[in-house]
Amino acid sequence: MDEQPRASQTVRTLLQLRELILNGELSPGERVSELGIVERLGVSRTPVRVALVRLEEEGLVDCLPTGGFVVRAFSEADIADAIQLRGVLEGMAAQRAAERRLSRDELRGLRDVVGSLDALVRQRDLTIDDFSDYIRLNDQFHGLLLQLADSPVLKRSMERVLSLPFASPGAFVRVQAELPESREILVIAQEHHRAILDAIENGEGSRADHLAREHSRLARRNLDISVKNQRQLDRVPGASLIRLRSA
Amino acid sequence: MDEQPRASQTVRTLLQLRELILNGELSPGERVSELGIVERLGVSRTPVRVALVRLEEEGLVDCLPTGGFVVRAFSEADIADAIQLRGVLEGMAAQRAAERRLSRDELRGLRDVVGSLDALVRQRDLTIDDFSDYIRLNDQFHGLLLQLADSPVLKRSMERVLSLPFASPGAFVRVQAELPESREILVIAQEHHRAILDAIENGEGSRADHLAREHSRLARRNLDISVKNQRQLDRVPGASLIRLRSA
DNA sequence: GATCGGGAAAATGTATACATTGCTCAACGG
DNA sequence: CCGTTGAGCAATGTATACATTTTCCCGATC
DSSP, X not given: OOOOTTSOHHHHHHHHHHHHHHTTSSOTTOEEOHHHHHHHHTOOHHHHHHHHHHHHHHTSEEEOTTXXXXXXXXXXXXXXXXXXXXXXXXXXXXXXXXXXXXXXHHHHHHHHHHHHHHHHHHXXXXXXXXXXXXXXXXXHHHHHHHHHHTOHHHHHHHHHHHTSGGGSTTTTHHHHHTSTTHHHHHXXXXXXXXXXXHHHHTTOHHHHHHHHHHXXXXXXXXXXXXXXOHHHHTTSTTGGGBOOSOO | OOOOTTSOHHHHHHHHHHHHHHTTSSOTTOEEOHHHHHHHHTOOHHHHHHHHHHHHHHTSEEEOTTSSEEEOOBOHHHHHHHHHHHHHHHHHHHHHHHHTTOOHHHHHHHHHHHHHHHHHHHOSSOOHHHXXXXXXXXXXXXXXXXXXXXXXXXXXXHHHHHTSGGGSTTTTHHHHTTSTTHHHHHHHHHHHHHHHHHHHHTTOHHHHHHHHHHHHHHHHHHHXXXXXXXXXXXXXXXXXXXXXXXX
């Protein structure tokens, strides 16, 4: 990965530790030993401790009552809830954006992204790169939506939900790419994007809200599909943190 | 305040530092010096540092790019957004509770609280103690609602929003108590509580959602009233963190 | 054989010393 | 007189030593 020699030990430790957890090098339920991390990352206990506190607030590790931390495990229900919650928050963002009666100028960014997505989805055969582009543009769409809501409080809350990697808008796109009906799902998702933009342009707050919520149900559907196939589930970011009942 | 000699230094420091900020002994925009806190609380820098990191995640202090922390200030818009966000999250909780088709048994707690609130609101003249009881029962109602939603992810998200003290359900009740129409507002709020319970009992998810959102608008209305009167605003918990444009 | 207890090892909680960075203020030069 | 620069200082970032707690293992006992 890209080194950040300028960054402080604390920041580097946080990033590296987060990656260790997300890449599954630390298993769910496993105690995260401070000394162990110290040896692995070559920093002192102090930055490790700060990073662990931050990761606990993020929800990636849990605080043991006796002291210390363990890597958190997430059930299918947890992921479904996180996706639903993201949908609700994006609904609030879309509704606020719609009710602010934004000017053409303010909406240009969102229109451009929707336009780019249109061009992408219109293609017949989609390559792996196309899906990467889709994920990037999709993330941009959701980011712009949040920005247009103009609410730091909402932004902060959303950022916390998205710190669970499988709750992010693009989390299940790579799974979806493997499905025979993958292009159809993209067409539907893009129709949602267009409709949300239309609702915002016309000041239709409630419609924007409901569309954003419905949009998140696509991710939920992809989750349901993934659960039936471990290989697909492994394509999801942070897959190692997922613990299914059956497993 | 109540001492907790059993708790660790870290926990005590977190609680005490949070109180210092909420009571206004540290002003918004003021830099929180580690050494200063060390002297004030008589602990070493380590627990202070951990407490500051946690308070930063809570949103009560901001991280300076250059290092260190400052007490955060909240605008009227921030508070309004936090109240709206709470309404949206409570809407999701109510909807989930409704769609789970809870048994009579599971709903007993909520019914009891609504019953107690009914008895309280039915009174002619309300004393200060009555308002305290109302706040307690009201908090119970909102807590039970969250519990019935059965979603740890949602619970965590809500807890973070409520860490902004003026976003809590009871934050503006003391303000409202001073208004001539205070009892009428209580009657309306209680009608909301009854209706939310009814919607949950009947599995009407969308109705429960909309009612919970509408319910939070009462807090928003009380905020608008408070903003016009500094003395009333001072009754709100964490009042010292509020910075109005005019001031 | 299982359970309880004790003790050693290892982990975290806490304090503090050291390093480094950013800030203040004064003095100098333009 | 103002701007700039440098040194000193104060604050945070980092490392580590010490204290306390927890855990785990082993042996003794029932």
